[in-house]
Amino acid sequence: MADLTTNLAGIQSPNPFWLASAPPTNSGYQVQRAFEAGWGGAVWKTLGDPILNVSSRFAAVGFNGQRVAGFNNIELITDRPLEVNLKEIYETKKKFPNHAIIASLMVEPQQEKWHEIVKKVEDVGVDGLELNFGCPHGMAERGMGAASGQVPDLVEKQTYWAKEVAQTPVIVKLTPNITDITVTAEAAVRGGADAVSMINTINSLAGVDIHSWNTIPHVAGKGAHGGYCGPAVKPIALNMVAECARSPFINVPISGMGGVSNWQEAVEFMLMGATGVQVCTAAMHHGFRIVEDMIQGLNYYLDERGIEKVSDIVGKAVSKYSDWGNLDLNYKVVARIDPDTCINCNKCHISCEDTSHQCIDMLKDPSGKSYLKVREEDCVGCNLCSIVCPVDGAISMVELPNEQPPMTWNERQAALQATAAQRLDV
Structure with missing residues (x-):
């Protein structure tokens, strides 16, 4: 079997699967x-000054029969005394010395506060620290969490304060509730972060009960925005990991999270630059033993490809991710429908006719049997028909040969500008 051990900025772990602070x-x-x-x-669930939590804290967003497509919570950091948590961290680390225990921390943006909690937590033998600059609800209203994480100067300053006294690696957990996550990631690096983790939860309101008109969840008829996570946020999280991984200014390891539910999604995050992944919603939905399938699946994936170490796949897809302006305008794919597999449900025709490029025709063969055919000269290769098709393999996206050389938008604009400059010279 492949070697699944990971090293995130010096934090050793027997495999890349961690539970997130939650x-x-x-x-x-x-x-x-x-x-x-x-x-x-x-x-470990975020430690800090004592807080009070409310009752009725979670809500789920279902979709198409899936009960937890997204998950919303209004729970705050730990409401258990710091001394109790520290005692249990010490006991757990003593019992499991080869497993990684990272303490998530959140305090007011004051130097002495960070110095105090870092020293206390490191005294019980944690392997690393994660500074929580991400939670969007409750704590943000007190100037912590996302309120700090949305201000690059505060991210840099507080990271620096923690690093002044820290003896273990410092991970900075970033909020996705920001226009460009690379800005705060760079601030964390300037402050001395040994690694960054992303994403924390997204500002959200899970829903409204149309009968009682109460928000979901509600506390005695009142609601508040919460943090959204689970499968629905995975594309957002994956993009943010990729953006940081390809930035030349963010040269520290990444711990990826946000909707990871199985080993395949973990592989996606690692291919896009994450050293390992953190999981929360899937464990809350299905229990801790889901990790057994994740480990088994990852082992099989690596062995099947002859990859000896999981670390060998980290970042392998980053070079394939770029800006839109670097995509080849002359690349061409079209949809082709397999008549032997097609069940003539007409979903592709309806989607194309109503919402895309009207290039799928409903025809009849000599016997009068209906069939669908793509007019390839009008097909733009948008993929919509293959996405809505309920039968795997019935619609394939096929690359067409192209005699024109690759040409990106950026190259096209540069060529046009060069031509215009030549005309001016003449």
Whole structure:
């Protein structure tokens, strides 16, 4: 089997699967159960000054029969005393010395506050620290979490304060509630971060009960925005990981999270630059033992390809990710429908006719049997028909040969500008 061990900025782990800082890592009992199930590491639920949580904290957004396509929460950081958490961290690390335990931290943006909590937490033997600059609800209203994470100067300053006294690697957890996550990632690097993690949850309102008119969830008839996570946020998270991974100014390891539910999605994050992944919603939905399938699947994937170490796949797809202006305008694909597989449900025709480029015709053969055919000269290769088709393999996207050389938008604009300059010279 392949070597699944990872090294994130000096934090060793038996595999790349960590539990994220969240309800599943609220206590020593839970983290120990997770390690027994096979998780390689855990980021302890965020520690800080004592808080009070409300009752009725979670909500899920279902879609097309899936009960938890997205997950919303209005829970804050730990409401357990710091001393109790520290005692349990010490006991858990002593029992599982080869598993990674990272303490998530959140305090007011004051130097002495960061110095105090970093020293206390490191005294119990954690492997690393994760500075929580991401939570968008509750704590942000007190100037912490995303309120700090949206201000690059505060990210840099607080990272620097933590690094002044830290003896273990410092990971900075970034908020996605910002226009460009690379700006705050760069600020974290300037502050001395050893790694960054992303994404934290996204500002959200899960829903409104159309009968009672209460928000979902609600607390005695009142609601508030919460943090959104789960499968629905994965494309957003993957993009942000990729943007940071391809930035020359963010030269630190990345811990990726946001909708990771299985080993395939973990591989996607690692191919896009994450050293490992953190998981929350999937564990809350299905329990800790999902990691067994994740480990088994990842092992099979690597062995099948003759890859000896999981670290060998990190970042392998980053070079394939670029800006729109660098895409080849002369590349051409078209849709082709397999008549032997097609069930004539007409979903492709309806989607194309109503919302795309009207290039799928409904025809009849000599016997009067209906069939669908793509007019390839009008097809723009948008992929919509293959996406809505309910039958795998019935519609294929086929690359057409092109005699024209590759030409990107940026190259085209440069050529036009060069031509215009030549005309001016003449």
